[in-house]
Amino acid sequence: MDCLRSGVLGLCLVVLIVASEVSAVQKVEKSSSGLSSDAQASVGSTLGSSSQPAISSNSVLVALLDSHYTELAELVEKALLLQPLEEVVGSSNITIFAPQNAVLERKLDPEFKQFLHEPGNLKSLQKLLMFHVVPRRIVAEQWGNKVHQTLAKDGLRLSEKGGKKSVDLASISHPNAVIRPDGVIHGIDKMLIPKSVQDDFNQWRREALAVIPQGAPVVDPRNIKSTKKAASTKDDYTPEHSIYYAMASAPSLAPAPAPGPGTGHHWFDGEAQVKDFIHTLVHYGGYNELADILVNLTSLATEVAKIVSEGYRVTVLAPNDEALGKLTTDQLSEPGAPEQIVYYHIIPEYQTEESMYNAVRRFGKIKYDTLRVPHKITATEADGTVLFGDGEHSAHLYDHDIYIDGRISVQGIDKVLYPAEEIKKTKGRKLEEEKTQVKTTNHTRGRLLGAVCGLFERVGGISFVSSCQ
Template identity: 45%
Template sequence: AVAAILAIHNARSIGAAASVDHPPAPSSGAGNVALKSVLAALLESPATEMMELVEQAGMLEALELAADRHNLTIFAPRDEFLELHFDADFRRFLLLPGNVRFLQELVMFHVLPIRITASQWRSGRFQSLSGSRDEVLLHWNKKQRLAVDRSTVDWPDMIVRSDGVVHRIDGLLVPKSVQDAYAAARISSSAVLPQAAPSLSGESFGNKAEAKLFHVTFPVIDDLIGSAPAPAPSPSRFSADGHGRVQDFIAALVSIGGYGEIADLLVNLTSLSVEIANLVNEGHALTVLAPGDRAVARLAAEHLGAIESILAYHIVAEYQTEESLYTLAKRHDRVVLSTLHEPPFNRLVAREIDGTVEFGSGNDLASSNSSRSSTGLLMDPNIYTDGRISVQGINAVLIP
């Protein structure tokens, strides 16, 4: 398919680009178009998987028009990443006939209408050509390497031409709008139907212990660079809309990274997402204590058969943010919280410890010398808050 595209460009006399690794400076004047065409060089570069996505999205002509109007910066995911780590379900979602707009948005999210070479790199958020309101974050990572959202630039200035520059990255950039659409599609195809949860066989759960809901690199969200707690919801969001709110908080769990397993459990392996939506529609407000992926992976086999009951113990029957939880726990020695776990024995208890909040049963928190085997600390505050559902990240699975 890429060869066919390249043939078209060769027919237009723009296919004979110079070496990708060491591109020569473009000649002055009109010269040879091939020397100036960043797209022609990209077609002949190692980024074949990226160009395959461009073709599947039908965006080659759009890229050509963009190159005529702007000096482009293109971030090309390395082929090895797309071949080995591009989640198969996510790829199928993008390639569904009715979802081409999401694939187009994803492809163009990798293209900026401004030229930024490695020497011109600067931290900041930039609008892409995707049409999405989501912006692309350029920065230096902890190792002081050039980075785009959560991806590292592993080959800066892979292609440099007069009409643009290409940097190779080690991941895939996915705008939040596409993430949300995929999360919504997963929910609508499974969890929103009021049917019994799937059985917890080894095939459906045990083999997924090391898996993640997504294997793509998502854009860095604000709290990774020091954002304030989530703002209060707009008045329009105070309507019940339990289904929409569940979609939103599942998407938030997936977006932040490290909470794909709990999102998968709530949506696909239990009926709790449906129960949460129904409760919100009835006027209730809830707090979800979400264990991280590492905590879920440590679950013992003996607990898998009771996973729905265990996760119900993580759903508090009142709305609490990180600030209100900490204030209550700081003011009182211990705070008892009612959960959806039935029967209501071993109620969840919260206490302040070392500047954060610890959760567990009354017995687990009875002594300061507790081993904390069934206690968890609030680690990622306010992952999602909308006035009716609050999601707080914790570092352990709580066993009632």
């Protein structure tokens, strides 16, 4: 305030800005003090960026959260390693050797589990988890007998003998369990423990036993789940090709053939499932307009049935009647417009309200592919639900899980979504129309004023009109 009274306003502003930046850096350093040096380096690299980029819904990290390895995903989140792993995935492919949930729930030493969950052992937990991640892509077909450096800076030996693959002391139970563009997950039958973490655990156990002896854990046999594997069914089928392979070559112009005998390897009755979800939309109430577009205005019902029959899964973001009622007749009457609108609301993967909310809550921003290639939908967390799109054109997840059958998921939203590029083009076109209208108005006004001035000049009264001078 003294410098304000003295009139040196510029100096005051500089002092305030420097003070705020120092305070922000101190807060970040305090929050990351529990991380390992590698994790701190990853966090520090993000300080210069003002906003966190959206992670793709097809990322291996998102797949880890929605897989058979959720126990490992929870440990990664507890160890504050999600953001550092996002940084690694952003620059290179990764390979994760993931113990199954049953391994971490029932086969892990209770004392070792207690050691990992104590706050004072955060660095050991981080080192243990990073020992399971190799910063390069290693698929089962490229195994070999090699040693790869992990994110923990320790070497991890891969070996193959008699067709059986192993990593360190663990066997590969599910090779290529999850394959994504930015990484691979292999299922393993035990936790990988580096020597440094084992030494930390031994030291912790000696100190713990010297103070308070620990008794054997009490095991309730009623809580032990059966490890017997269920027989494989057709529902385990995963398509070999991309979902776009199952679509017609020109879906907006030519309808796809209805699924039937002799038309390919149809594993599911997609036509019955599509009829079921459209029937559900009608009876749910508030989604009659979308049902009408799917059945009467387009051939999309047949197209979706073909996709589902081929074994693919889809998620439909369904705008309610109020949102679709705002579309004009011109918007729907343009060739291919209804198809393009609906294609942008179909995600070629199976998502429920819970899975989408968990993803945006943990990663902040997710990008989902749509059947309107190459446009994507951005999802964030807002008001305790999922928000699709940006700005005034964003839509909330309004009615969740209207229809979910494991193949088709329908989620109700309160607005019609448009690609960001299309919104920019529309705004630019409106701006050009406004400019043209202003130019036309000014031109007409100029011609009228010229005629009036000419009239006054002929009668000798031009000096009375200031605009004519």
